[in-house]
Amino acid sequence: MNAMTSPIDATQGGLPGRVIQSTRGRGHGPIVRLMSPGDLGQQLKPFVFLDFIDTQGRAKPRASDYGLHPHSGIATLTWLYEGDVNYQDTTGRRGQISGGHVEWMQAGGGAWHGGNFGDGDGRVRGFQLWIALPPELELSDAVSTYLAPEAIPTHGPVTVLLGHYGAASSVITPPSPLNYLSISLRAGERWTYALPSGHDVVWAAVSAGELELPAGVRAGDMVVLSRGEEIEFKALTDVEFVLGSAVPHPHALVMGNYSVHTSRASLRDGEARIEQIGRSLLRRTS
16 A cells, blocks of 8 residues: 555646646556555545556456455445456455446455456456545445446436435445546536535546646546635546545544554554454465
8 A cells, every 4th residue: 555656746826626736646557546645645535545447558467466355444436437347355245347337345344355357358447446434434344335337326427426416316325425426528518516515625537538627637647626616627528537525534544554544443453353354264265
């Protein structure tokens, strides 16, 4: 969980919706880490990690490269625009998600999960977001949810992955007051986001195409936006992007090798739990 990039200063003043920081992250192969607690995650918590996944023009890792691994104190949401990813977790779930699907893993007090790109030749493109849990959830039982496109609400150009937008509300209850949205616009279209009360954290990341904010933000960019009542986005080309906004997480980020908690005591409890699950997994395979 080491930081993989430092944000690039792109200050354009404090006007609402202006880009105040930008990064293209750093990664290996088809997965680029755009945010981690060592950089933007401290500023944007409860959003603490963001990975951009795109296999176009890059060799896919072998299926064995992404086995089961542990987490505690966080939740992850995997959102695919296209392609297929295999998954499994220690709540007993195993299967495959495809473009338009969501995987939600709220690790709570400890869980193991994993996945891989499988053997297909098609492009895989999407994001995996990690969210820090509040004290009342960071040691709770693990919960996993897998949603097909028909179970994911939309309102206009917006797909609601977490939280609310317009008349649409996610069937997944967010761990704290936040919105995580996916937006698709055609070239020349505009979309305005009215920030909910108290959502002082706001950012966006582009998966395909280019936005004007007013500077250009292209595929692979993540930007931190200045707080305002409304933020306008203009599509310079056909574009797909995600946006997160939230009430700030008022707790420290106490880091372990696989965990993010709000205190050293809860970190010890979470790491003890994932070690216990790991021993159980080893017994099953030995």
